[in-house]
Structures are given as C-alpha cells and as structure tokens.
Amino acid sequence: MTPHNKKIPRMSIERLPIYYRTLCNLADNGYLRIKSAQLGKIIQIEPTTIRRDFSYFGDLGKSGYGYDIAHLIQIFGEILEVNETQGLALIGVGNLGRALLINNFRRNPNLEIVSAYDADPHVIGETINEVTIQSLNELKEDSQTQAIKGVISTVPSHAFQEVVDYLVACGITSILSFAPEPVHVPKNVHVRYLDLTSEVQNLLLLSDIAEV
Amino acid sequence: MTPHNKKIPRMSIERLPIYYRTLCNLADNGYLRIKSAQLGKIIQIEPTTIRRDFSYFGDLGKSGYGYDIAHLIQIFGEILEVNETQGLALIGVGNLGRALLINNFRRNPNLEIVSAYDADPHVIGETINEVTIQSLNELKEDSQTQAIKGVISTVPSHAFQEVVDYLVACGITSILSFAPEPVHVPKNVHVRYLDLTSEVQNLLLLSDIAEV
DNA sequence: CCATTTTTGTTAATTAAATCACATTTATAG
DNA sequence: CTATAAATGTGATTTAATTAACAAAAATGG
Ligand SMILES: NC(=O)c1ccc[n+]([C@@H]2O[C@H](COP(=O)([O-])OP(=O)(O)OC[C@H]3O[C@@H](n4cnc5c(N)ncnc54)[C@H](O)[C@@H]3O)[C@@H](O)[C@H]2O)c1
Ligand SMILES: NC(=O)c1ccc[n+]([C@@H]2O[C@H](COP(=O)([O-])OP(=O)(O)OC[C@H]3O[C@@H](n4cnc5c(N)ncnc54)[C@H](O)[C@@H]3O)[C@@H](O)[C@H]2O)c1
Numbered sequence: 001m002t003p004h005n006k007k008i009p010r011m012s013i014e015r016l017p018i019y020y021r022t023l024c025n026l027a028d029n030g031y032l033r034i035k036s037a038q039l040g041k042i043i044q045i046e047p048t049t050i051r052r053d054f055s056y057f058g059d060l061g062k063s064g065y066g067y068d069i070a071h072l073i074q075i076f077g078e079i080l081e082v083n084e085t086q087g088l089a090l091i092g093v094g095n096l097g098r099a100l101l102i103n104n105f106r107r108n109p110n111l112e113i114v115s116a117y118d119a120d121p122h123v124i125g126e127t128i129n130e131v132t133i134q135s136l137n138e139l140k141e142d143s144q145t146q147a148i149k150g151v152i153s154t155v156p157s158h159a160f161q162e163v164v165d166y167l168v169a170c171g172i173t174s175i176l177s178f179a180p181e182p183v184h185v186p187k188n189v190h191v192r193y194l195d196l197t198s199e200v201q202n203l204l205l206l207s208d209i210a211e212v
Numbered sequence: 213m214t215p216h217n218k219k220i221p222r223m224s225i226e227r228l229p230i231y232y233r234t235l236c237n238l239a240d241n242g243y244l245r246i247k248s249a250q251l252g253k254i255i256q257i258e259p260t261t262i263r264r265d266f267s268y269f270g271d272l273g274k275s276g277y278g279y280d281i282a283h284l285i286q287i288f289g290e291i292l293e294v295n296e297t298q299g300l301a302l303i304g305v306g307n308l309g310r311a312l313l314i315n316n317f318r319r320n321p322n323l324e325i326v327s328a329y330d331a332d333p334h335v336i337g338e339t340i341n342e343v344t345i346q347s348l349n350e351l352k353e354d355s356q357t358q359a360i361k362g363v364i365s366t367v368p369s370h371a372f373q374e375v376v377d378y379l380v381a382c383g384i385t386s387i388l389s390f391a392p393e394p395v396h397v398p399k400n401v402h403v404r405y406l407d408l409t410s411e412v413q414n415l416l417l418l419s420d421i422a423e424v
Numbered sequence: 425c426c427a428t429t430t431t432t433g434t435t436a437a438t439t440a441a442a443t444c445a446c447a448t449t450t451a452t453a454g
Numbered sequence: 455c456t457a458t459a460a461a462t463g464t465g466a467t468t469t470a471a472t473t474a475a476c477a478a479a480a481a482t483g484g
Contacts (some may be wrong), residue, residue: 017410043394048443055463063449063462080413095314099307108409150416174419176411182255192415197320198229199388201292203404204362205225207386260473267433275432275479
C-alpha cells in the first residue's frame with residue numbers, strides 16, 4: 001500500500017499538533033510503541049479516527065504491533081517543521097502579551113517570539129526575556145532582516161484592524177489574535193482567533209444543555 | 213411557522229457567542245436592523261448558515277426586512293444567560309492567570325472571576341483587582357457559599373490532573389484549561405482546552421499548505 | 425392597491441467528518 | 455512452521471454540517 005494521494009481533510013491536519021505533543025510525551029516517558037486504542041484513550045479520540053488520520057501521512061503502522069513512536073514523531077515533526085525555528089512577532093505587550101513573552105513557548109523549542117512591538121512609549125525599550133520591545137513601525141524592516149513566520153496579536157480589539165493592515169503591508173500572512181474583532185484581509189492572509197469569551201460562554205452553555 | 217423542535221446542532225450553538233457579540237457591537241453603534249448578508253460579511257459566515265442557525269432559536273426575522281438587532285440580542289442573551297452573573301474561579305495565578313484576573317472579562321459584564329487560587333505561598337494573600345488569592349483547598353467551602361459556574365485553569369500541565377480531580381470532588385463541572393494536558397474526568401464534567409501551541413502550529417501549517 | 429424587489433426560512437442537495445466492519449497483515453506462542 | 459491473536463488500513467456507511475435553490479412573506483414604490 002502506498003500513501004494516499006487524496007486531499008488531507010482539514011480536521012486531520014488540525015489534530016496533528018495534539019498527536020505530535022502526545023507522542024513526544026510518551027517518548028519522554030520511555031515508551032517505544034503505541035496502539036491506536038491506547039492513544040485514543042489518552043487523548044479521547046476514537047482509535048479509528050486516529051488510524052485514518054495517520055493513514056493520510058503514509059503507511060505508518062504495523063498490523064498486530066501498532067505504531068513506532070519515534071517514527072511517528074519523525075514524520076509528524078517533519079510536517080510541523082519542528083527542526084527549523086519558527087520565528088514569531090508579538091504585537092501588543094500588555095498584561096497578556098507579557099505573559100506570552102515571559103513564557104515564550106518554553107516547551108516548544110522551535111517556536112520562538114523573536115521580536116515584540118507596542119504603541120505605548122512607556123513600554124518601548126523595555127527588555128523582557130531577551131526581547132526588546134520596539135515601536136510597531138520597526139516591524140517592516142525587521143521582517144526583511146529576520147524570518148518572521150507569523151504574528152501573535154494581543155492588542156485591543158479597537159486597534160486590531162489597523163494593526164492587521166500594517167502587518168499585511170509588511171508581507172505577514174499568518175496572524176493569531178486574542179482579540180475577537182473580525183478583520184478583513186486579502187485571501188492569502190490567514191487570521192485565527194483565540195476567543196476566550198466565546199470559549200467560556202460555550203463551556204457554560206454546553207454544560208447547561210446537559211450532555212447527550 | 214413555529215420554532216424548530218429538532219436538536220440544535222453543536223456548531224450552531226458554538227457560533228452563538230460570536231453572533232451575540234457582533235450584534236451588541238452593532239447595537240452600540242446605533243444600528244437597529246441587520247440582514248443575514250450584511251452580518252455574513254462582517255463575521256465571514258455564509259448568510260445561509262446564519263439564517264439556518266437563527267432558525268433554530270425561533271422565527272426571528274422578517275422577509276424583505278431582515279432581523280431586528282435588539283430582538284436577536286434579547287433572544288441570544290437569554291440563552292447565554294447574560295442577565296445573571298456567571299461566577300468563575302481562577303486556578304493558578306502565574307503570569308497568564310494574572311493577566312486574566314487583571315482584565316477580568318471587563319467587556320463582558322456577566323462574566324466575573326470571583327475567586328482565585330494558587331499553590332505558591334508567596335502568591336497567596338495577594339489581592340489583584342479586588343480578588344484575594346487563596347489556597348486551593350479553600351475552594352471547596354467557597355463553592356458552597358458562592359455560585360461558581362466554572363473554572364479557568366492556568367496551572368502548569370504537570371499539575372493539571374491533580375487540580376482537576378480536586379475540582380471534580382468540589383462539584384465543579386465546567387473547566388477551561390490553558391494547559392493542553394489531557395485529563396480524565398467523569399462524563400458529567402466538561403473540560404475545554406485553549407491550546408496556544410496547537411493554534412500557532414496550525415496557523416503556520418495551514419499557511420504552508422497554500423489555500424484552496 | 426398592485427407590481428416589483430428584497431429577504432427570510434426551509435427542503436433538497438452537497439460536502440465533509442466520523443465510525444463501522446472486516447479483509448489483510450504481522451506478531452507471537454507452541 | 456502453523457495456528458491463533460492482535461491490530462492496521464480502508465471501502466462502505468452513517469452522521470453532521472454546509473450550501474444551493476426557491477417558495478412564501480413582507481416591504482417598497484409607484
Ligand atoms: N487579558 C485578558 O484576560 C484577555 C482576555 C480575552 C481577550 N483579551 C484580548 O487581548 C487584548 C489584550 O489584553 P491585555 O490584557 O494584554 O490588554 P492590555 O491593555 O494590558 O494590553 C494591550 C497592549 O496593546 C498595546 N497596543 C494598543 N494599541 C496598539 C497598537 N496600535 N499597536 C501596538 N500595540 C498597541 C497597548 O499599549 C498595550 O500594551 C484585549 O484587548 C482583548 O482583546 C484579553
Ligand atoms: N504563558 C504562556 O505563554 C502560556 C502559553 C500556552 C500555555 N500556557 C499554559 O498555561 C500555564 C500557565 O502559564 P503561566 O505562564 O501563567 O505559568 P506560571 O508558572 O507563571 O504560572 C503557573 C501558576 O500555577 C501555580 N500552580 C502550580 N501548581 C499549582 C497547583 N497544584 N494548584 C494551584 N496553583 C498551582 C503556580 O504557583 C503559578 O503561580 C502553563 O504551564 C501552560 O501550560 C501558558
């Protein structure tokens with residue numbers, strides 16, 4: 001059997017980071033192999049969903065044996081490009097941005113906030129975790145001299161569209177926002193939202209609507 | 213036509229908070245009515261999806277007119293229970309938890325972190341934004357004297373299962389975690405994850421796999 | 425008041441995701 | 455080496471979500 005050539009479903013890709021992280025944890029704990037049923041127990045995904053997901057990335061398992069954890073990590077790590085540093089820029093170093101910068105993806109060696117920007121003159125010039133906060137208009141030049149693969153924005157909603165317009169002008173195409181303000185961008189630019197309020201509201205809602 | 217009696221799809225419920233927020237913004241800006249097509253433009257959802265979603269909650273629109281914004285806000289607000297304060301507890305007041313507590317859902321008058329807990333004696337006793345940080349084992353009593361509708365956890369992954377076990381013992385059934393550690397809970401307990409690393413990895417991935 | 429336009433709500437069609445079910449492969453034990 | 459057990463990978467099926475298409479309803483403009 002050869003690897004699929006069908007288009008890989010969006011949801012299978014979305015689950016890759018979870019697979020990757022879980023497999024790394026297992027490897028760290030000395031495990032060498034895993035069966036879809038065991039993995040499913042850990043991350044609460046049906047084994048059959050796991051097997052189908054994996055099948056999109058090649059013939060990764062062995063019948064009667066399971067999957068070699070190191071091999072899965074190798075394959076998934078390649079897709080996630082964990083062997084090259086993915087430089088990120090942080091826009092808005094308020095309370096939330098500061099927390100992200102202090103942590104700076106400690107657990108993910110290949111993700112790194114390499115530069116940070118703010119509009120507040122009181123904040124500009126301050127150094128946190130070896131990153132010196134700059135004025136946002138320095139980003140254009142920075143993005144030419146260093147690889148910035150994406151941006152995390154923790155600016156307030158009211159500033160977000162304006163910031164995004166500037167980022168787009170700088171050639172940034174991947175933006176993750178903590179402000180839920182919907183923005184308009186060219187279709188080659190991707191904006192994802194991490195919407196805390198919606199998450200909390202849904203959490204409370206789905207508990208109310210007592211489970212199936 | 214009468215309201216549906218079919219089961220409301222998960223995804224329609226998931227979108228409610230976004231509808232609600234957007235409609236409130238429109239109302240704040242003086243708008244009185246909205247058409248599914250306009251709303252779709254703003255939040256990037258197909259008008260037909262919006263109309264179908266709305267239809268689950270009653271006969272809310274008028275042909276040739278659109279939807280009355282105040283009416284939608286009323287209906288959706290009721291479902292989201294925005295008129296009763298939803299008390300939340302915060303567990304883990306490190307850098308991230310602190311940012312959440314300082315903000316404390318400023319923009320959402322009905323969501324409120326009413327108590328905060330940590331394990332670190334240096335942190336316990338400190339007051340942030342009128343909330344005094346307590347030892348986690350105070351939560352059991354607190355949850356009996358004040359309504360805690362849900363918990364936000366910003367404790368490190370390695371502590372999360374232990375914290376969750378305690379929360380479950382206290383009768384908490386809704387938990388939002390910033391640590392991606394998968395935990396086991398009874399099936400009446402809901403855990404949602406806000407997984408920053410996965411979001412970033414997917415953001416970069418989906419940009420690589422150049423858009424459809 | 426009537427004709428035209430707009431826009432909803434929903435049935436039908438489509439697309440996407442998850443799951444079932446099982447033939448096939450490999451491991452293992454005797 | 456063979457028989458048995460275990461687990462994968464994938465067609466077939468089911469379930470869920472989205473989108474298309476359009477009849478019916480309401481508004482608007484003579
Ligand atoms: N903190 C939370 O609990 C929380 C929760 C949910 C969502 N959010 C979202 O994240 C945003 C940030 O939260 P926060 O608590 O860090 O707020 P904050 O006010 O502490 O920080 C915002 C930062 O953005 C900077 N900024 C403003 N306009 C800018 C611009 N045009 N360019 C560059 N920087 C600019 C400000 O100077 C400030 O440092 C919030 O507005 C909200 O939309 C925060
Ligand atoms: N900060 C980030 O950028 C970031 C990004 C992604 C995910 N996260 C997740 O959020 C978690 C918290 O992030 P942070 O930056 O605030 O870390 P942090 O270390 O600053 O804060 C963690 C807090 O949890 C407390 N704690 C530890 N064990 C506890 C227990 N058993 N009971 C109660 N409190 C306990 C600690 O005392 C500390 O105050 C991280 O471990 C990570 O899993 C953080």
